[in-house]
Amino acid sequence: DGGITQSPKYLFRKEGQNVTLSCEQNLNHDAMYWYRQDPGQGLRLIYYSQIVNDFQKGDIAEGYSVSREKKESFPLTVTSAQKNPTAFYLCATRQGSTYEQYFGPGTRLTVT
Amino acid sequence: AQKITQTQPGMFVQEKEAVTLDCTYDTSDPSYGLFWYKQPSSGEMIFLIYQGSYDQQNATEGRYSLNFQKARKSANLVISASQLGDSAMYFCAMRESQTGANNLFFGTGTRLTVIP
Numbered sequence: 393d394g395g396i397t398q399s400p401k402y403l404f405r406k407e408g409q410n411v412t413l414s415c416e417q418n419l420n421h422d423a424m425y426w427y428r429q430d431p432g433q434g435l436r437l438i439y440y441s442q443i444v445n446d447f448q449k450g451d452i453a454e455g456y457s458v459s460r461e462k463k464e465s466f467p468l469t470v471t472s473a474q475k476n477p478t479a480f481y482l483c484a485t486r487q488g489s490t491y492e493q494y495f496g497p498g499t500r501l502t503v504t
Numbered sequence: 505a506q507k508i509t510q511t512q513p514g515m516f517v518q519e520k521e522a523v524t525l526d527c528t529y530d531t532s533d534p535s536y537g538l539f540w541y542k543q544p545s546s547g548e549m550i551f552l553i554y555q556g557s558y559d560q561q562n563a564t565e566g567r568y569s570l571n572f573q574k575a576r577k578s579a580n581l582v583i584s585a586s587q588l589g590d591s592a593m594y595f596c597a598m599r600e601s602q603t604g605a606n607n608l609f610f611g612t613g614t615r616l617t618v619i620p
Contacts, residue, residue: 425607434508434595434610435549442605450607480547491537491556491599491606495549 395419396496398483403501405477413468413499415483422488424466428452429480429498438481441466442488470501477503507531508596508611516617517586524571525581525614527596535601538579539608540570543593552594555579583616591618 396417405411415424423442427435437450441460455474460466470477480500484493509528517523529538540552555563555570563570571580583590593615597608 423606432612434597434612435608436610437607440605440607448605482547482549484549486606492539492551492554493608494551495541498547500547 396483396485396494398481398496398499401497401499403499405501405503407503408472409503410472411470411477411501411503413470413481413483413501415466415468415496416464417466417485417496418464419485419487419494420463421485421494422463423486423493424460425484425486425493426450426456426458426466426468427482427484429482435482438468470503477501506611507609508598510596510611510614512614513612514615514617516619517583517590519588519618519620520585522582522584523586523616525583525594525596525616527579527581527611529577529579529596529598531577531598531600533600533602537599538570538572539597539599540568540579540581541595541597542590543595543613545592549595553581586618588618588620591616 399414425440426438439458441447457469482498483496486493536557538555542550553565553568555572567584569582593613595613596611599606
């Protein structure tokens with residue numbers, strides 16, 4: 393099946409621990425994105441990558457880190473420096489020649 | 505300033521009726537695009553429709569159409585013949601070309617409830 397997978401769907405962590413969220417795609421899309429969604433709000437961009445081994449900060453990158461070692465994978469690490477990490481995290485991809493982004497099913501992270 | 509504004513937190517529509525979800529935007533970029541996404545309770549964002557700023561005609565995709573009024577900076581989504589499965593959150597988003605990255609800016613969404 394072609395698509396975007398994010399695992400796990402629900403993730404629980406203790407405060408002070410780093411946690412890595414997975415995003416894998418087999419669509420052969422060039423660009424990948426990480427968004428955060430809080431209750432009652434729209435999506436906010438954390439990081440994006442347009443090609444392998446290159447990525448840029450979005451609007452709310454503080455407390456997060458990413459890597460893009462392979463075209464298919466764009467993992468997001470939520471570090472202990474992120475003040476309010478509890479949120480719904482969505483990964484998206486975009487083919488270089490088009491504008492629309494396609495989203496994965498999301499990971500709901502709860503930090504207590 | 506907000507780039508995307510959705511002023512309707514919630515909307516109700518009778519099944520089989522049409523409904524319009526409002527979206528206004530703010531940009532100085534002459535080349536931009538407007539999107540609508542649907543988010544069911546499962547959480548996944550589903551792409552519905554896209555309108556480019558230079559497109560001459562309003563975009564349509566099945567029961568979805570985008571009422572693009574450039575001078576008013578509005579890009580309202582019209583859903584015709586509403587179905588129970590249309591109940592979801594709907595987000596308007598915009599891309600700008602000037603950054604070169606085609607990143608999306610999202611509104612806060614409208615929750616649509618279809619009444620049987």
